[in-house]
Each structure stands twice: as C-alpha cells, then as structure tokens.
Amino acid sequence: MNDVIAAARARGRSQLTEVEAKELLGAAGVPVADTRLATTADEAVSAADSIGYPVVMKIVSPEIAHKSDIGGVVLGVEDAVGVRTAFAQITNAVAKGAPNAEVDGIAVQAMVPQGIEVIVGATTDPQFGPVMMFGLGGVFVEILEDVSFRIVPLEQRDAHDLIHEIRGFPLLDGARGQEKADLAALEQLVLKVSEVMNTNPDIAELDLNPVFAYADGAIAVDAHIVLSDQSATD
Amino acid sequence: MPIDQTRLHRALNPRTLAVVGDKGPNYQWLTNQKDFTGELYSVQLDEKEIPGIEEKGISNYKSLKDIPGDIDLVICSVPRQVTPFVVADAIEKGVGGISMFTSGFAETKEPQGIELQAKLVELCSNAGMPLVGPNCMGVYNRRLAVKFGGGLEHGDGGDISVIAQSGTHGVGITNGAQTVGVKVRRTISIGNSIILNESDYLEYLMNDPETPAIAMYLEGTKDGRRFFEILCEAAKRKPVIVWKGGRSTAGARAVNSHTGSLASSQAVWDAMLKQAGAIATSSIDETIDAIAGLVHTKQPTGRNIALIAMTGGQSVAITDQFESYGFNVPELSDPSYQRLAEFFTIIGGSYGNPFDAASTIGSESENLQKILEILADETVIDGGVALEFRSRGFENLEDLDGILDLLDEYREKTNQPVILLMPAHGVMSGGMEEAARVWARVAERGFAGYPSFQRGAQALGRIVDFHATRVE
Numbered sequence: 001m002n003d004v005i006a007a008a009r010a011r012g013r014s015q016l017t018e019v020e021a022k023e024l025l026g027a028a029g030v031p032v033a034d035t036r037l038a039t040t041a042d043e044a045v046s047a048a049d050s051i052g053y054p055v056v057m058k059i060v061s062p063e064i065a066h067k068s069d070i071g072g073v074v075l076g077v078e079d080a081v082g083v084r085t086a087f088a089q090i091t092n093a094v095a096k097g098a099p100n101a102e103v104d105g106i107a108v109q110a111m112v113p114q115g116i117e118v119i120v121g122a123t124t125d126p127q128f129g130p131v132m133m134f135g136l137g138g139v140f141v142e143i144l145e146d147v148s149f150r151i152v153p154l155e156q157r158d159a160h161d162l163i164h165e166i167r168g169f170p171l172l173d174g175a176r177g178q179e180k181a182d183l184a185a186l187e188q189l190v191l192k193v194s195e196v197m198n199t200n201p202d203i204a205e206l207d208l209n210p211v212f213a214y215a216d217g218a219i220a221v222d223a224h225i226v227l228s229d230q231s232a233t234d
Numbered sequence: 235m236p237i238d239q240t241r242l243h244r245a246l247n248p249r250t251l252a253v254v255g256d257k258g259p260n261y262q263w264l265t266n267q268k269d270f271t272g273e274l275y276s277v278q279l280d281e282k283e284i285p286g287i288e289e290k291g292i293s294n295y296k297s298l299k300d301i302p303g304d305i306d307l308v309i310c311s312v313p314r315q316v317t318p319f320v321v322a323d324a325i326e327k328g329v330g331g332i333s334m335f336t337s338g339f340a341e342t343k344e345p346q347g348i349e350l351q352a353k354l355v356e357l358c359s360n361a362g363m364p365l366v367g368p369n370c371m372g373v374y375n376r377r378l379a380v381k382f383g384g385g386l387e388h389g390d391g392g393d394i395s396v397i398a399q400s401g402t403h404g405v406g407i408t409n410g411a412q413t414v415g416v417k418v419r420r421t422i423s424i425g426n427s428i429i430l431n432e433s434d435y436l437e438y439l440m441n442d443p444e445t446p447a448i449a450m451y452l453e454g455t456k457d458g459r460r461f462f463e464i465l466c467e468a469a470k471r472k473p474v475i476v477w478k479g480g481r482s483t484a485g486a487r488a489v490n491s492h493t494g495s496l497a498s499s500q501a502v503w504d505a506m507l508k509q510a511g512a513i514a515t516s517s518i519d520e521t522i523d524a525i526a527g528l529v530h531t532k533q534p535t536g537r538n539i540a541l542i543a544m545t546g547g548q549s550v551a552i553t554d555q556f557e558s559y560g561f562n563v564p565e566l567s568d569p570s571y572q573r574l575a576e577f578f579t580i581i582g583g584s585y586g587n588p589f590d591a592a593s594t595i596g597s598e599s600e601n602l603q604k605i606l607e608i609l610a611d612e613t614v615i616d617g618g619v620a621l622e623f624r625s626r627g628f629e630n631l632e633d634l635d636g637i638l639d640l641l642d643e644y645r646e647k648t649n650q651p652v653i654l655l656m657p658a659h660g661v662m663s664g665g666m667e668e669a670a671r672v673w674a675r676v677a678e679r680g681f682a683g684y685p686s687f688q689r690g691a692q693a694l695g696r697i698v699d700f701h702a703t704r705v706e
Contacts, residue, residue, distance in 0.1 A: 015490070121493025125502045127458035133493045147496050149505035151462055158509055205491035226490040 005202045005227065014227050017060045019107050021206075021223035030192045030208075031185075032220045033112050039105040041087040045080045047108040054078050054111045057086045059094050060104040070097030076111060083108070112219055115212030116172060116181050120190060120220070122152065122197045122206040124228065130197040134190065136168040137210045144168075154194040159187040172213060181213035189218050204228035237430055242364045242438055245331020246373055246420065248306035248380060252277055252298060252329075254320050255312030255336075258286040263309050263335070265290075269379040269388050275301050277320075298323040306330035307380070309372060314338040317368070318353045325357060331364035333372035339426055341369055351428055358429045370425025371401035374408060376418060377444070387412055392419025393529040395445040397435045399424055403451040403479070403518065410522040411449075415677030416529045419445050431456040433464050440468035449475040449525055462506055469511035473700060475524050477515045478503050513700050523693035526682040531651035534698045536616030537561045540609045541588035542595075543622040549588035552622060552655065555687040559695035561617060563587055570612050577601055602637060606644040617698065618651035619644065620690060623672075623683070631675055638679045651697070654683040655690045 004024045008016050016024065022032040034051050037060060038044035048055045059072030067073050071093030074086040090106055117137030125131045128151050135147035148165040150158045163169070163186055174180040189211065197203060205226040212219050249272040253263045256276060264287065267274050276287045276294040287294045295301050298308065298320070308324050310317065314336050324332055339351035351368075358365045366372055371382040379388035383405055393416045398404030404423035411418050420442075422435050432455055439445045448468065455461040468474050507514040513528075515521045539561045543549035553563050566574075566587055574585045578601075583593040585605075595602040609615055621641065645652045654676055656669070676683040684690035 119492065121491060121496075123491060123494040123497045125458070125497060125499070127455055127499070128462055128502055128506055129459050131497055131502050131505070133497060135496075141492070141496070145496060147501075149497060149501055150509050151502075151506050161508070205494045207491045207493055209492060224491060226494075 002200070002202070005200070008227065009202075009230065013062050014229075015062055016225040016227070017062055017104055018058070018223055019060050019104070021225040022220070024225065025193070025196065025208075025220065025223055028192060028196045030189060030196065030220060031218060032223060033110050035107050035109040037105045038087070038108055041084045044087050044106060044108050045083045048077065048080065048083045051108060051110045055083070056109045056111050057083070057090060058107045058109065059090055060107045061094070061098070061101045062104075063101040064094070064098055070094060072097070112212060112221060113214075115214045115218070116178070117210040118172070118181075118186070118213055118218075119147075119207065119209040120193055120211050121208065122193060122203070124204045125151075132162065132190065132194055132197065134162045135166055136171060140166075140168050152194050153198040154191060156187065156191065159190040159194070162190060163187060179215045182216050182218060185216070185218040186211075186213055189220070202227055202230075237362060237364050237434060239434075239438055239441070241330065241362065242430065242434070245307050245333075245364045245366070246422070246438070247375065247378060248272060248330065249378075250304060250306050251275070251309065251380065252301060252305045252307075253309045253311070254278075254298065255310065255316070256283070256287070257311075258283055261286060261290065263311055264292055266381045266383060267309075267379070269381070271378045271388075272306075273303075275305070277301070298327050298329070301327075304328070304330075307373075308332045309335065310368075311335040314347070314350055317350065318357060321354055321357045321363070321365070325361040325363055329363075331366065332358075333366040333370070334368035334425070335370065335372060336367075337369035337425075339368055339428075341426060351426065355428050363429070365429040366422060367425035368428065369401075371404055371423035373423070374418065374421040376420065382421070382423065383409075385409065387417070391417040392444050392446070393417045394447040394449055394525055395419045395439050395442065396421040396449050396451075397424060397432060397439065398422070398451040399427075399432065399453050400451060400479070401425065403477075406518050407449055407451060407521055407525075410518060411525050413677065414522060414526040414530075414682070415680055416525055427456060433457060433461045436461070436464050436468055436474075440464065440471055445472070447473040447475075447525075447528055449477070449521060451477045451479060451521070453478070453480040458506075462510060465507075465510040465512055470704075473513060473528050474510075475513040475515055475521060475528070476507050477517070477521045478507070511700075511703050513696050515696075519689065520692065523682075523684060523689050524696050526684075527651075527653065527693040527697045528700075530680050530682040531653060531694065531697060532618070532645055532649050533701050534617050534651050534694070535701075537698055538564050538615050539617035539694075540566075540612070540615045540619045541622075542591050542605065542619065543588055544590070544592035546584070546590045548622050548657075549584075549590040552620065552687045553588050555691040556620065559691040560698070561691065561695065564614050566608075566612050567614055570608050573608050574605070577604055603640050606640055610644055610648045616650065617694075618648070618653070620653045620655055620694070622687075623654045623656045623676075631671060634672060634675055635679075638676070638681065641681065642679070651694060652681065653690050653694055654681050655687050656683050656685060657687065658685040 004020045019037045022035045026032045036047040055077045057074045077086050119135045121133040130152035135141040140146045146167050150162045172181040207224040208220040252275040254277040256263045276292045339347045396407050401423045408418045408421045439448050541552045543552045578585045579593040584590045641652045
C-alpha cells in the first residue's frame with residue numbers, strides 16, 4: 001500500500017486524492033465505496049459498467065478541495081450515455097472553475113444507499129502520536145463537536161468505547177424507531193483504520209467522512225488522507 | 235546512559251542522607267530530616283553556617299567526598315551556579331542519587347539557566363545518575379522519614395504514593411491525603427524532570443510492592459507514547475489517579491483535516507486517561523476525594539445505593555447528586571419495608587430510599603443499627619450506603635464512635651462502601667470546632683467523609699467506574 005504514498009510523494013504531493021486514499025484503505029481491509037479513476041470517457045464507461053449503475057462521478061484533483069462548488073460532482077448517473085454526458089460536463093466545469101488545477105481524471109464511484117452518517121478520523125497528536133476520532137456526521141460533528149478519541153493502536157474494547165462514548169450514540173442504537181446500526185461492523189472499520197495509522201507513519205491525518213452505517217455493514221463513502229511532513233518521519 | 239531502576243530504588247530508599255548547602259536560621263532541609271531513620275550528614279563550606287548545623291548534632295563536611303562511607307541520597311539546595319560542582323562530587327563519590335531543590339534552570343527561559351541545566355543533563359546522563367528535579371521538593375518516604383516539610387507522618391504502612399510535577403501540589407496532595415486519614419507511602423516531586431521523568435517514576439511505583447495505589451499531578455509529559463504505555467500497565471496492576479492540570483499548548487501544529495481541528499490537547503488527554511484505565515480528576519479537592527474513596531471504601535460491586543439523610547430536604551438533595559453521578563437509588567423489597575415499619579418514626583420522616591431519618595435515629599442509636607441490618611440483608615442494594623452525618627450534631631465523640639462502630643460492622647459484613655456526607659452548608663447544629671473534631675475522628679477511623687453531597691457522589695462514582703472498567 002506504500003506504493004500509493006510513494007507515488008504521491010514522488011509527484012510532490014502532501015495529500016492523497018480520494019481515489020488513492022480509497023485504494024490504500026481498501027487494500028488494508030477498510031470497506032470503501034468502489035471508486036475508480038478514469039482519464040477518458042471510454043474508461044469511465046467501462047468502470048461504471050463493471051461497478052454497476054447508478055454511479056457518482058467526481059473530479060479528482062489534489063488542488064480542488066470543494067469539488068461540488070465548481071460543478072465537479074454529478075450524482076445518480078444511470079447508464080453509459082449518462083456517463084459520457086457527465087464526463088464532458090465535469091471536464092468543462094473544471095476547465096472553467098479551476099482552469100489551472102492539476103487534474104488526475106474523473107472518479108467513478110458506486111452510488112451506495114444512504115445510511116446513518118458517521119465520521120471516522122485520525123490525526124497525529126504532538127504528545128501521544130496517532131489518535132483516532134469517531135462521531136456522528138453532519139451537524140453533530142460540525143456544531144456540537146460530539147466526538148470521542150482513542151490513542152492508536154486501539155483494542156477491541158477501545159473501539160467499542162469510542163463508538164459508545166458519544167452523546168449521540170442512541171441514534172446508532174435504534175433511537176426513535178430507527179434501524180440499529182451494525183456496531184460490530186463499525187468497530188471492525190475503526191480497528192482497521194487504527195491498524196493503518198499504526199503501521200503508516202507517513203499518514204498524518206485521515207478523514208472518512210462520511211461513513212455510512214447500515215443495519216448490516218458499514219462503508220466509507222469519502223476518504224481524505226494527509227501525508228506527514230516527510231522530514232519529520234525520515 | 236539510561237537510569238537503572240535499581241539505582242533509583244537506592245536513592246528513593248536511603249540509609250544515608252547528605253544535605254548540601256542548607257542555610258540558617260531555619261536549616262529547612264536538615265530540620266525536615268530530624269526523624270530520618272538512617273545516618274544524616276551535612277555539607278556546607280560557609281563558615282557562618284557550620285556552627286548552627288553542628289549545634290543540631292549533625293556532622294558537617296566541606297565536601298561530599300569527605301564523608302566517610304556511602305551516601306544513598308544527596309539533597310541539594312546550593313545556589314544554581316554551584317550545582318554542577320556538587321553533581322560532579324556526587325558522581326565521583328558514587329552516591330545513589332540526587333534530589334535537587336535548587337531552581338533557576340531552564341524554567342527561567344534565560345540563557346544562564348538553560349546552559350546550567352544542559353550541564354547537569356550532560357553530567358548525570360553520562361554517569362547514569364538518578365537526579366530528581368531540579369526545581370522540586372524532592373522525595374518523601376514515610377517509612378524512612380525522609381521528608382520535604384514539617385507535619386508529615388512517618389512510620390509503617392502506606393495506602394498510596396504520589397508523583398507531582400508541581401512541588402506545591404505534591405505537598406498539597408500529601409498533606410491533604412494525610413488529613414483524610416490516608417497513609418502516603420512516598421511522594422516524588424519531579425520538578426523539571428531533566429534526567430528522570432514522570433514515566434520513570436510511574437514505572438518505579440508500578441513495580442513498588444509497598445505502593446498499593448498511585449496519585450499523580452501532571453501538566454504535560456516528556457514522552458506521551460511511553461507514558462501512555464506505562465500508565466496502561468500500571469492501571470492494570472493498581473489504581474492510578476491522574477490530575478491533569480493546565481491546558482497544554484505543546485506542539486501547535488498545522489491541521490489539514492476535520493479530525494485534526496477537533497482533536498484538542500485536552501480532548502486527547504481525557505481520552506488517553508480513560509483508555510489507560512486511570513481515574514481522571516481535575517482539581518486538588520477531586521484528587522483528595524478520590525484518594526479517600528479509593529483507600530477507605532470497600533470495592534463497590536454496583537450502583538444501587540442506599541441514602542440516609544436526616545431531613546426531607548436533604549433526602550431530596552442527596553438523591554439528586556447521586557443520581558446525577560450515575561447511581562440508582564432503588565426502592566427496597568417488601569420484607570425490608572415490613573421490618574422498617576416496626577420501628578420507623580414516620581411522623582417527620584420516611585423510609586423509601588432515600589431515608590429521611592432524623593426523627594428515627596436521632597432518638598435512639600439502635601434504630602440506626604436496625605436500619606443498617608435491614609440494608610445489609612437487602613439484596614437490591616449493591617453499592618453500599620451514603621449517610622448524611624453532621625447535621626445531627628455530636629456533643630461528644632462517644633456518640634460519634636457509636637455510630638462509626640455500626641457503620642464499621644455494616645461494611646465488614648457486606649463488603650460494600652460506606653461514605654459519610656458532612657455538608658459544610660445548611661448545617662443544623664455544631665460549630666467549626668466540633669466539625670473539625672468530627673472530621674478528624676472520621677478520618678482516624680478510616681472512613682471517607684465529604685463536605686458536600688456532590689463531592690461524595692462524584693468521588694464514589696469514580697471508584698465505581700474504575701472497578702467496573704477493570705472487571706470488564
């Protein structure tokens with residue numbers, strides 16, 4: 001998996017693209033939405049055909065953080081014709097909105113069903129090293145900062161506590177008649193990310209936001225990885 | 235050269251002690267050691283100071299190297315510019331270790347202090363010399379009567395040992411624990427931690443068979459990863475209370491992720507302490523409260539507690555506090571209520587749980603005995619008893635002893651916690667003097683007493699949480 005990091009470093013990048021981040025995490029056993037990079041419309045169609053419709057298409061560029069703001073995201077693409085249309089649409093939008101951005105291509109991603117949104121993250125604490133974070137997505141993390149932390153590496157019981165500790169936990173546990181989230185799957189996902197952080201000092205920060213939690217399983221829909229300052233790890 | 239723990243052991247358990255650079259008129263450091271169980275020496279060059287030292291019956295030498303025989307611990311209180319010479323002599327002499335009271339090093343942030351500190355680091359690390367401090371109160375050893383202040387007990391026993399990054403808080407925790415009837419086995423004030431740091435001391439106390447529990451005051455850590463690992467191991471072996479003071483600003487860093495922006499230093503510390511299984515506190519009161527609960531109460535097995543208050547208003551207030559700290563105040567079973575109905579005065583009282591009991595136990599102590607017997611038989615109660623205490627008033631300590639005897643019986647029979655709540659406010663009888671006598675007796679009899687319902691509930695809650703985490 002370090003090939004991904006080495007390649008990004010070789011290109012002078014301090015962050016991985018979404019496709020690279022998912023490739024790295026997927027290889028480490030973290031469930032991620034199937035996401036492939038296409039540099040031509042033909043490649044995009046064959047990627048979508050193999051993933052299965054509908055798909056989401058997004059611009060892949062290390063320099064574009066807010067993809068949808070410049071029209072770099074198209075949701076719910078239903079067929080091959082739609083893929084070609086979306087490919088052209090995104091290409092044009094980016095040419096207009098971010099004409100000087102370095103572009104890797106366009107990501108084609110499985111459009112996964114909506115689940116309960118959670119965030120799983122990691123960062124490097126100056127005193128304690130890699131640390132993991134868990135919280136509910138959206139307003140819970142943005143406004144209420146309802147998040148919990150544990151030092152990496154996490155044991156099973158730490159993953160359990162991390163998830164149970166947030167105030168909003170009842171929302172994962174079937175409050176207000178909602179379906180209960182698959183807590184075991186979330187724990188597994190957390191433990192896999194902990195392993196990634198524990199074995200990759202090259203990764204300084206990581207956001208899986210959102211992760212969708214389902215009654216059965218959980219999957220990271222978006223992924224962002226920031227590399228450590230290389231001089232600090234060498 | 236890393237510091238050998240057996241060498242640290244020698245320094246912390248001295249049979250011979252040399253105080254270097256003490257000054258009159260008080261000779262603070264020599265006076266502190268007046269009960270020291272081993273051989274005490276003084277080192278002082280200043281002719282003006284020597285007669286005062288010799289008057290105390292202490293042999294003075296011009297240099298550490300002149301003292302016949304081995305020295306296990308040097309207490310150094312010379313001016314800072316002299317410290318490298320004392321350390322060099324100590325190394326040459328082969329002493330066990332050095333406790334350095336002298337300050338004015340890197341904590342001053344000025345070049346001379348920083349330079350002197352670097353010199354001490356160089357000397358001690360090359361020689362593998364355990365140096366406690368500098369800029370610290372040094373060590374307290376109860377059994378050997380090595381002390382850093384007056385009024386400290388010495389003798390057998392030891393319920394807890396203390397590590398403190400601040401001298402004030404090290405002394406404060408030691409005195410405070412002693413006041414609530416806890417025997418402090420050792421205290422180490424760690425100061426600037428230039429040779430040995432908080433992790434080294436924690437490792438030592440974790441392995442110390444004479445230390446059944448540990449309390450720490452910390453403002454930061456020299457090596458977070460190592461501290462976390464040792465703390466995890468230590469908390470598995472014995473209870474560890476950690477009071478983390480100050481909002482650390484260590485290593486402000488660039489943040490490029492959402493997670494990074496949310497991971498404040500305080501949030502990470504809190505999580506780290508929880509993950510390690512430590513008992514986290516945030517003030518000296520909370521720390522002493524937790525120590526008293528840990529040392530004086532039986533290990534709780536549940537959160538179903540019986541609350542005995544003296545008035546209706548207090549029975550509401552006490553219940554509010556215990557419920558807010560995660561306790562249940564359950565109804566008792568029918569057979570218990572039938573037994574209570576036989577003697578309980580319900581005019582001006584009630585026995586739901588909480589109990590409003592002044593009218594019943596105010597008149598006859600046997601009634602408290604009956605209540606405690608019923609509670610001891612009551613299977614629904616697994617978290618012991620909290621008793622509101624002082625508002626009853628104690629004209630003589632025999633009354634008090636009678637009640638403490640009953641509570642002693644209860645805790646021995648049930649193996650459940652008993653805590654006493656002696657609210658500082660809204661008291662119905664008794665003045666300050668009486669209160670002080672009651673507090674002292676409660677401590678002496680080995681009970682945890684708290685000056686508010688809130689503090690009692692919080693402290694006992696922490697003990698329950700700690701044991702619950704360990705059982706999992």
